[in-house]
Amino acid sequence: MITNYNAKYFAHDLTIQKPTEGVEKISRSLFDACVDLNPHQVDAALFTLRSPLSKGVILADEVGLGKTIEAGLLLCQFWAERKRALIVVCPASLRKQWSLELSEKFNLPNVVLDARQYRLEKQHGNPSPFEQPNVIIVSFHFAARMREEVRLKNWDLVVVDEAHKLRNAYRASNKIGQGLRWAFDGCFKVLMTATPLQNSLLELYGLSTFLDEYMFGDVGSFRAQFMNANGDTQALRQRLAPICKRTLRKEVLEYIRYTERKPIAFSFRSTDAEQRLYDAVSEFLKREETYSFPSQQRQLITLILRKLLASSSQALVGTLQTMRKRLEDLRVGLASDKSLAQELIESEEIEEELLEDDLLEEDQPESEPPAIDPAKIEAEIVELDEYIRWAKLIHVDAKSKTLLKAIETGFSEMEKMGASKRALIFTESRRTQDYLYQFLEANGYANQMVAFNGSNGGQETRTIYESWLEKNRESGRVSGSRSIDVRTALVEHFRDNAKIMIATEAAAEGVNLQFCSLVINYDLPWNPQRIEQRIGRCHRYGQAHDVVVINFLNERNAADQRVYELLEHKFKLFTGVFGSSDAVLGSIESGVDFEKRILAIYQTCRTREEISVAFETLQKELEDQIDERMDATRKLLLDHFDEDVHARLKVQLDDAQSQLDRFGKRFWTLTRFILRDHARFNEQALSFYLQPSPIQKVRPGTYHLISKDKPNVSGDFLYRPSHPLGEHVLDQGRACATPPARLRFDISGHPVKIALIEQLKGKRGWLTLQLLTIESFQREEYLLFSGIDTAGASLDQETCEKLFHCETLADQSTFHLPEDKASLLEGNATRHAKASVSHSLERNNAYFQEERERLERWAEDMILASEKELSDTKAQIKALSRQARLAVNLEEQQGIQKRIAELEKTKRKQRNRIFDIEDEIEAKRDQLIRRLEKRISRKSTLTPLFTIQWEVI
DSSP, rough: OHHHHHHHHHHHHHHOOOOOSSGGGGGGHHHHHSOOOOOOHHHHHHHHTOOOOOEEEOOOOOTSSOOOHHHHHHHHHHHHHTTTOOOEEEOGHHHHHHHHHHHHOOOOEEEOHHHHHHHHHHTOOOTTTTSSSEEEEHHHHHHTTTTHHHHHOSEEEEESSSGGTTTTSSSSSSSHHHHHHTTTTTTEEEEEOHHHHOOOHHHHHHHHHHHHHTSSSSSSHHHHHHHHOOOOOOHHHHHHTTTTOOOOGGSTTTOOOOOOOOEEEEOOOOOOHHHHHHHHHHHHHSSOOOOSOOGGGGGHHHHHHHHHHHHHHHHHHHHHHHHHHHHHHHHTTOTTTHHHHHHHHHTTTTOTTTHHIIIIIOOOOOOOOOOOOHHHHHHHHHHHHHHHHHHHHHSSSSSHHHHHHHHHHHHHHHHHHHOOOOOEOOSSOHHHHHHHHHHHHIIITTTEEEEEEEOEEEEEEEOOOHHHHHHHHHOOOOOOOOOHHHHHHHHHHHHHHHHHEOGGGGGGGOOOTOOOOOEEHHHHHHHHSHHHHHTTTTSSSSSOSSSEEEEEEETTTTTHHHHHHHHHHSSOOOTTTTOOOOHHTTTOOOOHHHHHHHHHHOOOOOSSHHHHHHHHHHHHHHHHHSOGGGHHHHHHHHOOTOOOOOOHHHHHHHHHHHHHHHHHHHHHHHHHHTTTEEEEEETTTTTTEEOOSSSSSSOOEEEEESSSSSSOOOOOTTEEEESSSHHHHHHHHTTTOSSSEEEEEEOOOOOSSSSSHHHHTOEEEEEEEEEEEESSEEEEEEEEEEETTTTOOOOOHHHHHHTTSEEEEEEEEOOOOOOHHHHHHHHHHHHHHHHHHHHHHHHHHHHHHHHHHHHHHHHHHHHHHHHHHHHHHHHHHHHHHHHHTOOOSSSHHHHHHHHHHHHHHHHHHHHHHHHHHHHHHHHHHHHHHHHHHHSSSSSEEEEEEEEEEEEEE
């Protein structure tokens, strides 16, 4: 049993902003998250929050270590502290994945804000769509385009995924990087990338200055100090240490078990009819001029058609018919040159990143409509009709027959491993998906399949969805969003009832299928990042078995074979523990650009020899990109900032576990007290049935306390501190009435011995609890106990805290505090508060000195840059003077002397300007330091929470 006094103490303890640097600081986010606890992720979160003066950090863990979890913990912690201006910036293809990760693992409300959603928000009455009670998720392109509006909001936390895309943001020519740098200037940022350093130290310079423009001087001084033959790598390492955190896979193998990938390639031989169609359409796509698609989208549409040509005859039929309709419309003046690419991408559900990359980055000027030549249009219509007829004559593709063997082989491998017989089949085309569904249904897999795509329509999907709704109606798992719930229903149907899921690229984003160990790429994308996403749906943390990856090779297509060779051997996508390595995948700035390189080969090469030469050239370029020449530098700069990583991680794990146990028990105890008149509690199951609800926005029903020891059922009824009901409980606890009173603490009946309290058995005294708030670099809150016994002996903080672990009874006797004891208690409380303020000042002074030193180094960098300019000019004069002595004629001598005179003039200007620059830079530095000094000035307030007379029985 507890009292209002326990409740008030517990509620404050669970919600105050703790200034400590240990695990306790992030205990709320750890408790709120539905994730297994890995110590390196806790370590990364604590590293990020280490200094209140930090402008942000780079989290650079190797691939496969869960940087998303690290960012999720941070978002969760900020949310728990009611700092809710939170935004995630990521590639367009990862937006949905982020949304689901935040929903499923961290219970964080979020919204993917794109152009369409932005318009909907406006239509529904929200004049500022970036202002809403959700974590905002946006693409790089959209955030850069909306930079004016983004900048208006003072973001508490900006998370940037795949941040290596911003490594050139310091360049004026990098429009997206410059836009984002300006939009998020002054905000706390977390940059996530497995490849912070790929080919040049300037990439580290770019990322660090995106975080904070005062991290280094200008690019010239950075080159001079760190990139010449005598570059000071050790100094650079020291300067990066506070902002860059990298964990290696080998450091966490004790905590995380990884499975491998096993590739199987199935060869097939296209029929003569298929090859005839392929060759004819290929030649058609190579034409310089055609009415079938608009000229300004030629490359994009050709890329789409190439994908569909390799997918299935059925996919090609539909696309050719779309093109034929365009020709007919064009003939009568109805065609829109802007719609075809979007129409093809939307109808086939090819990845939207193509559109984002090609069409949305900049508004494209409309081109002049082509002059109409009716005869040519008619000829193209006749030609397309011929291709459509050929395609319709192919009822079953050779590749689909091979698919049956592939599934059988894959299931045999599953049986050997003891894995479930489930297969995830990916295709790049909706029409191919429909064709495969019907083909497999007719070949032994009827009632064993589920289709997953962007629209998720159709009668079978509706049936699965309605069944799921009925099953989960009372569970709290129904989100109210049909699109989200349908996805969940289809995934669970695949897990529990089906053997095969046939998916378009829609399933490559944000769906966790670690219960499946067989991935079949019916169509193989050219984009290595897209393939990694596909395989990553199954080969991810939590996968219990090795993952078999099946691909198909057409023996009659030399280019297809070379693409596969490149993806398998150079990108290493299909083998090993982690698939593609950091260095390899990170070297491809844009998967779409890489696809365009391959498209160029398909478009220009006709013979096997030409294809071979072109791919060898591409591979050589990749080898230059993927070169390991930077590997030693990368290790020297980024790996092992701490000597004993392993020992530190072990301590973090143990501390986190004990904090979670303490937090959970205290939150559960508080919940039972506050909701005692509203709920029936099941102590064994850590659940309760709420009826009636104390607040409007929370429904009655069964609530389960979130747990790390058993599977959690996500939804409204998963109970945790950030749930509206949890927030209500904490608010009510903080507001409990606590007038002076007598409390009796029962140590005799306590199940566990508490030595400190045993010593107080039979004694009495008084104690007070105060909330100390310090406003400095950040808000710090302390709960300060001060206590004495009747003899005047002091009780320390730990003893007072442990009193409230005992069963507590309110004594009806009158509270009495003698005047001399009141004075003693007040004196103790004052000294305790002063000591805490002093400790805070000491810690903040350390942060201040660290920041001051950083600004001093920045000023030195900037002055060094101007001194280098002068030094370079002197060197040029010296070289020209030597050249003048060797001049062979008067004309040459005069020309050299003229250049020397100009350089002498420049030298004098530079020498005079150095003093001005020194004054300017030092003034700027001093201004920044004065701002820091203003922030460190403390304002502290002391709020009494309660005073009691205690007795231990």
